[in-house]
Amino acid sequence: MGLGVFESFGGTPAAAQAPVAVKPHRIDVHHHFSPPQWIAAVTGRELLQPANTNWTPAKSIDDMDKGGVAAAMISITNPGLWFGDKDVTRRIARECNDYGAKLVQQHPTRFGLFAALPLPDVDATLKEIEYAYDTLKADGAHLFTSYGDTWLGNPAYTPVMAELNRRKAVVHVHPTAPNCCRNLIPDVSPGIMEYGTDTTRAILGVIWSGTAVRFPDIRFIWSHAGGTAPFLAGRIDRASRNAKDHEQRMPNGAMHEMKKFCYDTAGAANAGAIASLLKLVTTAQVMFGTDFPPGGSSLDVARSVAQLGFSEADLRAIERENAVRLLPRLSAS
Numbered sequence: 001m002g003l004g005v006f007e008s009f010g011g012t013p014a015a016a017q018a019p020v021a022v023k024p025h026r027i028d029v030h031h032h033f034s035p036p037q038w039i040a041a042v043t044g045r046e047l048l049q050p051a052n053t054n055w056t057p058a059k060s061i062d063d064m065d066k067g068g069v070a071a072a073m074i075s076i077t078n079p080g081l082w083f084g085d086k087d088v089t090r091r092i093a094r095e096c097n098d099y100g101a102k103l104v105q106q107h108p109t110r111f112g113l114f115a116a117l118p119l120p121d122v123d124a125t126l127k128e129i130e131y132a133y134d135t136l137k138a139d140g141a142h143l144f145t146s147y148g149d150t151w152l153g154n155p156a157y158t159p160v161m162a163e164l165n166r167r168k169a170v171v172h173v174h175p176t177a178p179n180c181c182r183n184l185i186p187d188v189s190p191g192i193m194e195y196g197t198d199t200t201r202a203i204l205g206v207i208w209s210g211t212a213v214r215f216p217d218i219r220f221i222w223s224h225a226g227g228t229a230p231f232l233a234g235r236i237d238r239a240s241r242n243a244k245d246h247e248q249r250m251p252n253g254a255m256h257e258m259k260k261f262c263y264d265t266a267g268a269a270n271a272g273a274i275a276s277l278l279k280l281v282t283t284a285q286v287m288f289g290t291d292f293p294p295g296g297s298s299l300d301v302a303r304s305v306a307q308l309g310f311s312e313a314d315l316r317a318i319e320r321e322n323a324v325r326l327l328p329r330l331s332a333s
Contacts (some may be wrong), residue, residue, distance in 0.1 A: 067298025153205025
């Protein structure tokens, strides 16, 4: 792909034009839905964005049509499902998955489901994975970077990772703001900086714990181009090679594992973020994502991606082919 736009961090290559109105072909791997039961449970909670409370299936489809999106993988966003009550979390997860599965059944070529999971309750999560995959036929699973004060990679979550690995699951990971790090700077919302930082914490947790090596059949998709991890990849890799027992947990270093992951463009369709990401991975691991509805319209994201200087082949891979490789059911979309 051309790198001139990355070198200058600005400007638009002559070949980069706004997307032309064609048959919808894009696949959005980062697209949120808001079942009524979920809205009732999270209204008034921190991290809830108004755009998510006004969501309807019709709004998703309308936005997808305008942005040339053939199919969207739906998932739950912040404030998530966990508020300290296991029974409530189990119920909300099940209600969200039943609602999402029905939406997929009604529009099988337009939607796919990343199943909500009731972590940090491990036993309930294992049961929900079984239900989501075997009964609802979910396309993948959805996790958050952290739950309260625990991050992905925590030893308590090993049974969940083992089961997701057994199922060769596609796992989309969405950032949140952990208890430790909310409102540290007045008037700076968590979405500005903390979401990217927590994504990096979760990536390091998965690698440092040995989860990435022990469970290589989990196909991770990290939101927002991997947060700050690509920018810090050199420092992360050097540290991993000096870590205690690194021969067992990450024998080839952290960067080797990071290069296996996939990353979406939601909130990261800009020259700086993509330039950093493409120093870590190839375009074969970059996927189109919008973070709709709070992330704006799919048309705006498509226009931003189109201005990043990708070749036509790379753009096809990012916008569709990479997602179809992981989620072959969507090839009919």
